[in-house]
Amino acid sequence: MALHFHDERAGAVSPGGELDLTGAEAHHAASVRRVRVGEEVTVTDGRGAWLAGTCESVSPQRVVVRIASRQDLPPQSPRLVLVQALAKGDRDELAVQAATELGIDEVVPWQAARSVSRWQGPKAEKGRARWASIVREAAKQAHRAWIAEVSPIATTAQVAERAASARVLVLDPSAPAALTSIDVDDARDLVLVVGPEGGIAPDELERLAAAGAERVRLGDTILRTSTAGPAALAVLNAKLGRW
Incomplete structure (x- = not known):
């Protein structure tokens, strides 16, 4: 090769x-x-x-x-978007790297309520540049013709706003519906929302649901924040017939 x-x-x-x-x-x-x-x-x-x-x-x-x-080569449709909560250590970066290899089209850093890591002031642009570098290198390793965009850091309100034009799927271990059970025959962007260590705060879940987001689970176990997004992307790739 x-x-x-x-x-x-x-x-x-x-x-x-x-x-x-x-x-x-x-x-x-x-x-x-x-x-x-x-x-x-x-x-x-x-x-x-x-x-x-x-x-x-x-x-x-x-x-x-x-x-x-x-x-x-044309871009994929629907677009796959990962909203990844900031996490301690390199767990969020591991998620971004794997998600890029698995075909993500956009990565959105999320300053969740329970995020231990905080991107404030100059650190926000530095963190975004770091994630962009990870995405670029992972895309080359995976031989991708399209390199994912890394968006500016988002608040919970900004993540919720995406539900107005995209299908937002919030990964929640307590959700009644499994990700494997949903229908993905939709031209809208598929936005996966992954929380930090400790999960997504109840008020954030309520705010996202009120905006139209759907809660879905991956299984009976609780995955790390570095694992959940890539695992969900694997499911969506299969459901979309890309694998």
């Missing part, structure tokens, strides 16, 4: 043309992945352009790829 890289300029390149990987991508290709002249690689712009080509020259500063073919 060819190594896969990301370059935002890839969308402007046609078969027969050259694409120069520079900066961090060139260093990663030459020094970490050790690509060689003549090796086949794939490159995406993260917005659906999928290029396949051969390395014509390789150095840590610049890797020149001669493009042999191009595909323009």
Whole structure:
């Protein structure tokens, strides 16, 4: 399988043309992945352009790829959105990484009431940039043509507002309906809401339900915040026929 890289300029390149990987991508290709002249690689712009080509020259500063073919892949429909509550340690980051590999289209950091981690002031943009980096690297590892957007940190009120135009599914171990039992034949975005350690606070559940969100459970056990979102995405991928 060819190594896969990301370059935002890839969308402007046609078969027969050259694409120069520079900066961090060139260093990663030459020094970490050790690509060689003549090796086949794939490159995406993260917005659906999928290029396949051969390395014509390789150095840590610049890797020149001669493009042999191009595909323009449409985005998935419905879109899958993960609203991930901030969590202590790296549990939220593990969730974001796995969700990206499993095909998420948008990640929304959520400052839930029970979140131990707090993104305030400059820390909010720093945290978002960190998650965006995790998403980008996981998308390359998974060979995805579309790279998920990482939205600004959201409050519970902002998460609830999404129910006006999307189908919001709140993962709750005490919910009466199982995620496997719901019908997903709907063109609206599917938004999965995952709480922090300790779960989603009762008043947050009430606010989300009042806005039109649906509570669903995954099973009889309680999953970690790092596991629940990816597990739910696996179920939705199967129900949508993507797996």
